[in-house]
Amino acid sequence: MRKQQTIKKKFSYTGVGLHTGEDVTITCKPLAVNQGIKFKRVDLPEQPELEVTVENVYSTIRCTTLGTDKWQINTVEHFLAAISAFQIDNLLIEIDANEPPVTDGSAKVFCQFLQEAGVEEQEEEVTIYQIDQPLYVRKGGQYLTILPSDQFKISYTFVSNHQGLTDQFAEYVISKEVFNEEISSARTFGFAHEVEKLQKAGLALGGSLDNAILIADDGPINKLRFSNEIVRHKILDIVGDMKLIPEFRGHIIAVRSGHELNFELAKRIKGLITKEELSC
Template sequence: MKQTTIKKHVEVVGVGLHKGVPVKMSFDPLPPNSGIVFFRTDKNVRIELKPDNVVDTTMATVIGKDGVTISTIEHLLSAIYAYGIDNLLISVDNEEIPIMDGSSIAYCTLLDEAGIEYLDAKKKAIEIKKPIEVKDGDKFVRIEPSKRTVFDFKILFDHPSIQHQNYRFEFSTQAYKEEIARARTFGFLHEVNYLRSKGLARGGGLNNCIVLDENGILNKEGLRYQEEFVRHKILDAIGDMAILGMPLLGTYVSFAGSHRLNHLLTKQILAQNEAYELVELPDEEVSYEVEYAYAKEQ
């Protein structure tokens, strides 16, 4: 299977979730073995996507270099991973990725417009060889050996609209677009009000977030999926694991996982040489719609 990039330049303008300011974002092709690279055009700083460049995971996943940061990258990375894109230049003129509608479907649409270009270089994947787990009390994230890419997530909230939710997602690009991409981020009204008092969440609202008060959901249109909350957690996890820089062959399992735990998991994987193997995917022309594991088994 070959590495990929995009066929043409595309761009979009949106609003950052926390600062609430307009952000222009563009995608451009990159040659083989370049990886995913972010570029702050207003600071003239390039930031490679890798776990060592993650500088904060408090409210979102943030990467940085030389004091220059780009925040809320996880939704975008989730879509990039889902489309199997290995090499891409992402340029922004501010410190946040535009939040769009709070899911990743707008990024999928942008990537559809850009198109997929196959490159003359072999595609590699990280195949998990032994289980690795990171815990915080009863919360955990774990990666297990598997011939398929699977995300199995559970959450528990003491709220009538959420309570206990569990979703198991067997990865493919088409399944991602149907089952995961439209799941929006969510927050509680008291949290939103607190964040705004601290100068954050200025770009958040009912148009890009599921907002809950103590009784229910404030969004008039309701939910997009029955388990939209846990599906968004899977969307986030896919984006966070994309920071490994390659497709992942393994089963990700979590209860109440977070950006912080996901980041610690990526670092633990790379720190243990015996925990993974870099494998080349076959040279057969395989659509990016097909699961990585399926391509590997042919």
């Protein structure tokens, strides 16, 4: 058990959206106990809100999107990963566009703002669930499973048939310190041959070498921050996507998985929690 947490003071940040290419501002404010993580679209007339839960996922195509048929918030996974690492349970995120700023393509900037805002312990306790049986999802050559463990651990194998990339592996027990030092600065990535297609579809309009690793035929164009930066970013995405469900302990093992499988596993874990109430 641990106490619920929020931030000590509000903060704002303005940057470009990865897919829209437009400026967007987020303002984060403390919330009282048992309120959860909430997004609020302040640019829309009714300023609608939704809670960050797996039930409110709208799409997992190339990113995790929350929302309804009328409005959405895209690419939430990087910010959610930082919130997860800092164990923030209650937070209001006001946003004036349909996606958070991409920053440098990682979660590092969000971690810095959370560190500066400070974390405040609250009165109510958090229930942390213990996975007591294996769960497994698969799609083609993509695999994702979770095994019982008394830690939140992620092992990821990145397998690529791209001539400019090698297979990569990384494994971490996730904590605030490990996330900050080893994972938070790993950037999102994309392939040069896909850029034109994506932009014609209205995606990646804000993408640049300042906020993404661009992979050409012979490999990454950017200088990498880690030799296995790509697999570290895939772990970052899993941390963010698992913030969609109650906190748990288990060992996630991934092979080539992305947001779609992350979402499917999150639903399976949530179903197990709801059915059996597996509190630690």
